[in-house]
Amino acid sequence: MGKKKTLTGAFLAVAMLTVAGCSGQGTASGETAAAPADPADASGSIKVLTHRTDLVQNGTMDKYAAEFNKIYPKVKVKFEALTDYxxxxxxxxxxxxxxxxxxxxxxVAKNDYPKFFAPLGSSTELGGKYRFSDKTEVGGKIYGIATFGTANGFLYNKAVWKKAGITAWPTTPQEFLSGLKSIKSRTDAVPYYTNFKDGWPLTSWSNNIGSVTCDARANDKLAGPASPWKKGGELHTIDSLLYDIVDSGLSEKDPNTTNWEASKGLIAKGEVATMQLGSWAITQMRAAAEQAGTDPDDIGFMPFPAQKDGKYCALLASDYQQAVNAHSDHKTAARAWVDWFSEKSGFPAEEGAVSALKSAPMPSTLTDFVDNDVTFMERSEAETGEVNAIDNAAEIGLNKPDYRQKLVDTARGAQKGSLEDFLADLDKRWNEAAGTVGS
Known part of the structure; x- marks a missing residue:
């Protein structure tokens, strides 16, 4: 994903599959990776595997390790960054x-966590301290702590939207479309950029599940033959908006030519007005504005255009979770790193992301949400296992780009079919798969 090699919770939430043949060598002991009572109790050399190749290559992770060693001098931290993590x-x-x-x-399927990771403590003990803890809870134990969380919404260039005469956030999908149409008619900017070719940005749309109806359990409610794309349903609203954007000619002319890295400069310079992404991307777009010599404050973030009782809602979803290898010989040292990185490193704030610590304030990147009383809700993961299983059996991929790429192709006429037929087919496949899961 270029400069920011992250797979947000949006990308991972429904991507968990049982790893075929992935069983390790030997049985995990189930021993808790206990936090050291005293820093001196943590010692040894530990290896941290990470997807953040950028932060390892530029020395940022070594700087974090140096700060960690001020408290835990007997622990040596080595990093290994993996491009295809x-x-x-x-x-x-x-x-x-x-x-x-x-x-x-x-x-790794959620129910398989005890095979591979050491428990960090009970859900009672850690659930009150950390956001997103139920994402890694199995049998009353927590197996991972989120590196950070993200809110979902639309990144937009405030100057472009203002030039089009729009200064207030749209409150409905129809108002949002009207705004994009005004941008098309009154400015030279591309109203909306799909990032179709890279694919993964399209998965971000699924992270709006719950924002439409202000329901933290909306994703859980997909478990079973729920007809997720029926009229009035969250996914019907979400995917219809994407379809209508493309069908109305409000996105780039040829989605096959989009480029994620280039898109940062395009929105920074006002050549693109709007993109659907998680709040983790705000810092990247503002950095691109600085490089382009434009005003970083022009990069704004708006919630999904839907309200309940006059209020916007934004679901907070977990990014990757750090865990301790169940077979590690240095579980105490490993746990020391996980706790320090989660609580003391300042990493979430640096990334402009939501800290896993419940006591931490919202990041400055979400100031507009805080100032405008957007309701933040932590997405429930109670039924993630069953939702994953249905999604996989239906071969839809809620958090894979394929089906939304087909949706975009249908909207632009590159693939035959109508929106309603497309969504009805998804419902049919989902409901049929729900009947096979667990049977």
């Missing part, structure tokens, strides 16, 4: 050698 870690997990600390790969 998911693919490489999946292979390594057929052995016991997959680092001491690692980001939980999306390919």
């Amino acid at each position: 998911e693919g490489e870690v999946k292979i390594r997990m057929n052995t016991e050698d997959y680092g001491d600390v690692l980001m939980i790969p999306g390919v």
Whole structure:
């Protein structure tokens, strides 16, 4: 993903599959990776596997390790950054050698966490302290702590929207479309940029599930034959908006030519007005504005255009979660790193992201949301396992780009079909798959 190599919770939430043949070598002991009572109790050399190749290559992670060593001088931290993180870690997990600390790969089924990761404590103990804890809870134990969380919405260039005569956030999908039409008619900017070719940005749309109806359990409610794309349903609203944007000619002319890295400069310079992404992307777009010599404050972030009782809602979703290898010989040192990185490193604030610590304030990147009383809700993950299973059996991929690429192609006439037929087919496949899961 270029400069920011992150797979947000949006990308991972429904991507968990059982890893075929991924069983490790030997049985995990179930021993808790306990936090050291005293820093001196933590010692040894630990390897941290990470997807953030950028932060390892530019020395940022070494700086974090140096700060960590001021408290834990007897622990040596080594980092290994993997470009194809998911693919490489999946292979390594057929052995016991997959680092001491690692980001939980999306390919590991939630119910399999005890096979691969050491428990960090009980859900009672850690649930009150950390956001997103239920994402890694199995049998009353927590197996990972989020590196950070993200809110979802639309990044937009405030100057372009203002030039088009729009200064207030749209409150409905129809108002949002009207805004894009005004941008098309009154400015030279591309109203909306799909990032179609890279694919993964299209998965961000799924992270709006719950924002439409202000329901933190909306994703859980997909478990079973729920007809997720029926009229009035969250996914019907979400995917209809994307379809209507493209169908109305409000996105780039040829989606096959989009480029994620280039898109940062395009929105920074006002050549593109709007993109659907997580709040983690705000800092990147503002950095691009600085490079382009434009005003970083022109990069804004708006919630999904829907309200309940006059209020916007934004679901907070977990990014990767750090876990301790169940087979590590240095569990105490590994746990020391996980706790320090989660609580003391300042990493979430630096990334402009939401801290996993419930006591931490919202980041400055979300000031507009805070000032405008957007309601933040932590997405429930209670039924994630069943939702994943149905999604996989239906071969839809709620958090894979394929089906939304087909949606975009249908909207622009590159693929035959109507919106309603497209969504009806998704519902049919989902409901049929729900009947097979667990049977």
